[in-house]
Amino acid sequence: PATLGMLGGGQLGRFFVMAAHELGYRVMVLDPDPHSPAGRIADHHLAAAYEDTQALALMAQQCAAVTTEFENVPADTLAYLSKFIPVRPGAEAVAICQNRMAEKGFLRDQGLPHAPYAEIHDEADLSKADAALFPGILKVARFGYDGKGQARVANRQEALAAFRQFHGEACVLEHMLSLDYEVSVVLARDENGKVECFPTAENSHSRGILDVSIVPASTSADLAGEAEELAARIATGMDYIGTLAVEFFVCKGRLYINEMAPRPHNSGHYTLDACVTNQFEQQVRALCGLPLGSPRARSGAAMVNLLGDLWFQHDPHHAREPDWAKLHTVPNLKLHLYGKHHARPGRKMGHFTVVGDDPAQVRQIALEARRAIGIRDE
Ligand code: ATP
Numbered sequence: 001p002a003t004l005g006m007l008g009g010g011q012l013g014r015f016f017v018m019a020a021h022e023l024g025y026r027v028m029v030l031d032p033d034p035h036s037p038a039g040r041i042a043d044h045h046l047a048a049a050y051e052d053t054q055a056l057a058l059m060a061q062q063c064a065a066v067t068t069e070f071e072n073v074p075a076d077t078l079a080y081l082s083k084f085i086p087v088r089p090g091a092e093a094v095a096i097c098q099n100r101m102a103e104k105g106f107l108r109d110q111g112l113p114h115a116p117y118a119e120i121h122d123e124a125d126l127s128k129a130d131a132a133l134f135p136g137i138l139k140v141a142r143f144g145y146d147g148k149g150q151a152r153v154a155n156r157q158e159a160l161a162a163f164r165q166f167h168g169e170a171c172v173l174e175h176m177l178s179l180d181y182e183v184s185v186v187l188a189r190d191e192n193g194k195v196e197c198f199p200t201a202e203n204s205h206s207r208g209i210l211d212v213s214i215v216p217a218s219t220s221a222d223l224a225g226e227a228e229e230l231a232a233r234i235a236t237g238m239d240y241i242g243t244l245a246v247e248f249f250v251c252k253g254r255l256y257i258n259e260m261a262p263r264p265h266n267s268g269h270y271t272l273d274a275c276v277t278n279q280f281e282q283q284v285r286a287l288c289g290l291p292l293g294s295p296r297a298r299s300g301a302a303m304v305n306l307l308g309d310l311w312f313q314h315d316p317h318h319a320r321e322p323d324w325a326k327l328h329t330v331p332n333l334k335l336h337l338y339g340k341h342h343a344r345p346g347r348k349m350g351h352f353t354v355v356g357d358d359p360a361q362v363r364q365i366a367l368e369a370r371r372a373i374g375i376r377d378e
Pocket residue numbers: 115137139144145146147148174175176177178179182205208209210247258259
């Protein structure tokens with residue numbers, strides 16, 4: 001069987017390995033952590049840096065194609081590999097998604113809706129930024145995730161202080177929208193340009209980290225359809241091949257694109273249990289040049305993230321495994337643990353999904369289940 005390459009060994013890579021194995025492929029994972037969740041179940045695990053020339057040469061030689069599970073892969077790594085084997089998504093698409101400035105510039109050039117923003121390279125950019133951008137959010141252009149590298153700023157002075165705290169790193173200053181709620185679309189696009197969107201999910205966050213995703217979203221069918229269309233335009237505009245996620249704000253009934261992720265996404269985990277084809281199988285299919293599977297949801301779903309905090313609810317100094325049996329007794333609940341050895345507050349350790357036809361009811365059951373293992377409602 002052919003071997004597929006995966007850059008990154010986190011939980012997204014792990015689900016990719018599982019999907020690839022189910023479809024009859026082998027996987028080689030590159031991740032510097034010798035205990036990475038994906039690396040531990042892969043057929044080959046290269047525990048080396050992403051710039052390691054020996055590891056990359058081996059990958060280029062042994063893999064039929066390569067993909068990634070995180071956006072911060074060094075551009076040179078993708079460029080090197082693409083000289084030998086297909087790299088999907090390609091370096092240009094990843095470059096757009098890994099830099100908020102490039103990302104916003106892309107949206108602007110494509111005429112796609114996004115929050116008003118300004119590029120901040122230095123303090124002078126801040127002094128001349130439009131007053132209408134305040135209150136705003138200052139976000140570092142690179143390497144931010146889970147709300148890290150962001151500061152909410154009421155005015156210019158606060159923005160200046162935040163910019164200095166980020167050591168003058170390039171940032172974008174975004175206007176703070178008053179959100180009705182947030183949604184996301186995960187899709188796959190194949191090498192012939194065919195796009196298949198999964199149903200739009202509605203997301204709520206807690207302390208900057210995704211907390212719960214619900215499908216179908218409580219938005220109108222029109223708005224959900226519009227989100228899927230916008231996401232498809234983004235994929236086509238980047239000539240994207242693979243699984244792509246697009247996050248949206250809904251503000252006064254209108255959609256604004258927040259950001260893109262060039263990979264499967266936490267808010268698409270519900271596809272594992274609710275859809276005919278899940279987001280990781282689509283990633284394998286797009287990577288291998290196979291036809292995409294049906295993204296149809298067989299039912300509604302509510303997905304709840306399980307963070308490491310849960311391990312410390314009884315004792316802040318010693319991690320203790322939660323009582324999973326309390327979840328296994330709930331009908332239509334599917335638990336997915338990521339095989340991480342060490343729990344840390346804020347670390348994504350697993351998730352569970354409740355499937356069912358009535359979205360209000362699955363949400364209710366999911367929230368009750370998480371109360372049962374000790375997670376308080378926000
Ligand atoms: P992720 O883990 O999704 O990659 P991130 O660190 O890249 O997160 P964003 O998605 O940019 O961060 O922002 C995190 C959250 O902060 C958003 O989901 C939203 O709740 C809030 N937020 C961000 N930008 C804005 C904005 N312009 N107006 C209102 N709320 C915002």
